[in-house]
Amino acid sequence: MAEGTLSWERVQVEREVETVSRPSLSYWQDAWIRLKANRRALISLYLVVALLAFTVLGPFVWTVNPAAQDLDQISVPPGADRTATVAEDYTPWRGVAATPIEGGDTLLAPASVTVADQPTTTAVRLYWDAVAGAGGYRVYRNKYDPEPDGALGLPIAEILSPANVSFEDRLDLKAETYFYSVVPLDRSGGESASYTTVTADVTRVITAAEAASKGLIENASDVSPGDTVKMAFHPLGTDYLGRDMLARLMHGARVSLFIGIVAPFFFVIIGILYGSAAGFMGGRADQALMRFADFVVALPFLLFMILLRILFNVESGDSGIGPMLVAMVLLSWPAAARLVRGQILQIREEGYIGASRLLGAKTNYLVLRHMIPNTMGVILVTLTFAVPSAIFTEAFLSFIGMGVAPPTPSWGSMCNEGLKTMLTTPHELIAPAAFISITVLAFNLLGDGLRDALDARMRATE
């Protein structure tokens, strides 16, 4: 054995091989890149952010009170004309009296019908010539010309005395042209075949005091009768009580999104704890826990909701949001629990978990390093899918009247109200329905994108 000739040298390791061509990406960075590539998910994400801004910041920008009723502008669609003429204060009208004229068998039409004063949205005043032999008169109003078929329209009033030959119409007047027809009645109330029609071009008016109280002008003395003012601006129109649709949508979104985000947040947390406990323990404990989850799934939601209302002592005039939230949290967690449990069971058997264990990893480390990141995708996806379903449940319950109490709006109750006037004023239904649809769609597509982006196994495919 020769000595001293042997020299040990450190072998040169070729570091080049290990050079990273791209910066190392964390799980979240990687997921974000994949999400950004998914255009639909990205647009949905922007929509969700916009909706949150609409809800939280909207009321600071658009400071209209959602409960204030603008009775001069009821069921006004967006973009309607809103100029009004300033008029004198309303004073009751004494009417026009006439001496009844005795007459023959056939009732003739009134010789003339006259519109007194300027016809306005406050009142249209009519008077006519007495008809010989009439026992009274009936006044009709139409939006369309009664000729040629004599469709007189709405019977607006009956005057059961021949001594009165005038009528003041104040019923729901709009700024349009009306056709008024006066038909004489015989002594027993029978209607004559002849009538006289007059047209009235109604102008929209507002009194100076009213305009000032609504904040349209500074002082009532600033304007004089005949001037024009602009009525309050309602960008999305008004509802059946003249309430601003935009303000109601913003405030309604608070309820809808509050329920939609808070309820899923809580039941997903419960689901994670429950599911991971079941998955971790396995065996009999797992069986028992999951059978209990099955039992909860079988409970009918609506019945539970009603019971909770009684338990919470919610009177019919109170808001049902509390019991709704509790019912959702109590009944909706099993879906999340099942998913998480399935995931945990699967991960528990993975080789890297076994290796990690052999290397001496503690339970805490296993859970935090391996389990949670690997179930995170499932959890987030469950959450984003739960949001639209919760929003929908809230809308449904408010629609059937078990949600918010008036005057608090919610998208669901707004749909319910809009449905009644769907054919005449569709904007009252379309706006809240569009908001519900867009929100639900955005959360669904975002959830879809997140599922793909957060799936850890997808890293291998790139």
Add this chain to the structure above:
Amino acid sequence: MSEIADTPSPSVPEGVAGTGLDIRSLGQILYLGGIGVAALGVLLWLLAQWNEGGAGEAVDSATGTITLSLGGEPPQLDSTRGTDAVSFNILGHTMEGLLRYNAENRLVGGVARDWEIGDTTATFWLRPEARWSNGEPITAHDFVFSWRKVLDPRNASEYAFILYGLKNAEAVNRGEMPLESLGVYAVDDRTLEVHLERPVPYFDKLVAFATYNPINEAFYESREGRYAADAEDLLYNGPFTIARWVHGAGIRLEKNPQYWDADRIRLNAIDYAYFTTDPNAIINLFKDNKTALAGLVAENLDDALQRRWKIKRFSDGAVFFMEFNHREDRLTRNYHLRKAIQAVNDSPELVYRIIKLPGNLPGASLFPVWLKGVDGYFRQEYPLTDPPPDDEAGRRHLALAIEELGLDGPPTLVMLIGDSPTAKKQAEYYQNLYKQKLGIDIKIDAQIFKQRLAKMTAGDFDLVMAGWGPDYDDPMTFADLFASWNENNRGRFDSPELDEAVDIARSSSDTKTRMDAMARVQQILYDEAAIVVNYERGSVYVSHPRLKGIVRRAVGTDPDYTGAWID
């Protein structure tokens, strides 16, 4: 649906791997969904066709049949126990009492040919030709039997009070006296003698009410508790009989050949083929020429104008008001709180801007404008001045109320309402009105009819939106509503002066004295702000142009088709 399915599918963006639900499959889903919805639509249409097989055109002149919709299944056709409008309507067409209203709304003889009403007795002589639908003659005993039945405590009739004018009626109804002591006797088969507890000047109007109808005792007993449960469990004496009654689906009335005045009846059959209260369903049936009459709501007035229908209106006689709870433990017992609410009330605004239906009149008095007074209309003879809303006065009264009640600020009140969309709309209007003008917060408690009645009876409210329809054609039907002894005085309004006035009005036989007393009732209710009257209800409707002679009225059968004919 097809439009959505035809939309070209945008291409799938490159480089996005594993997108679970790609757009192409979304398009396919929409396409399949479209087909599914179309198939479902066809199926539903077929079902609808099959379902409607039984019902004919709105008006069929060949068979003399008209088809109509009805508010629902009549809940109780036993005249001694019926309480609702639908049952009274069917009873009005199939039964006849001693007297009835004719097409001009005048009282004429029904089963009775002559009658005489004195201060303490009333006598009715029955027609010999009046018969039951099985051919048996109608006798005075049939009236004695049914009137005793109404007051029999075991029958628990809710309308028993309407017979309280009869001698011993109240005691009999409480079970303190035997049925036989009731003041109604059959002198012979064709003479009915009635003994009255006190003078009832409007007794002739009372006997036209359905609760006073006769019932054949032998037939009643033969049904063994099933009386009026089905078409064959009833014996008819009116212009029509029930020919077919499919529970929950339809009722068909056919002309009664045994009716004594059968020549007057020109329709052969009335087919109530649809049970619905949905205004849109009712109007659609009319549009499709399936029914001959339809009531309109404010939402479809424009549609009706566009179709150039001939629209009619009538007042159904009912008055709607906000009733306060006057019980000891309620804030609304405070006079100034009620006065504050009364002061800001604006009935014209409610009627012209919120309800928007022609026919409704802004209300001020509990007594509607159509009631007859001494010579003419009651309200023209005894006008009630209701000043326009005065917010200043309202706030003044509220400040006094807050001080008297020792409150920190404007209170929160519970408003009990029905569950109809109109009621909700009005309640929201009032909620905002009271909040804006007085700062009072209102909690709206919407309940179905039965539950609302139960809560009203229990006094579980501060304010309640209530209404009252007339039972008979006399101001008394409204005047005694807020008497302290009246069960229907749900707010327990208690005023000795009002009770005294009601007592005079119901027992005096002098019309002027009676009407003066009614006017006092009207004034007390207003001055004390016992209630705030909102509106007098009216309605507008359309009917088939060939169907003539329909009578709409406030008191009595409405709508009344007994005198109708097809032109």
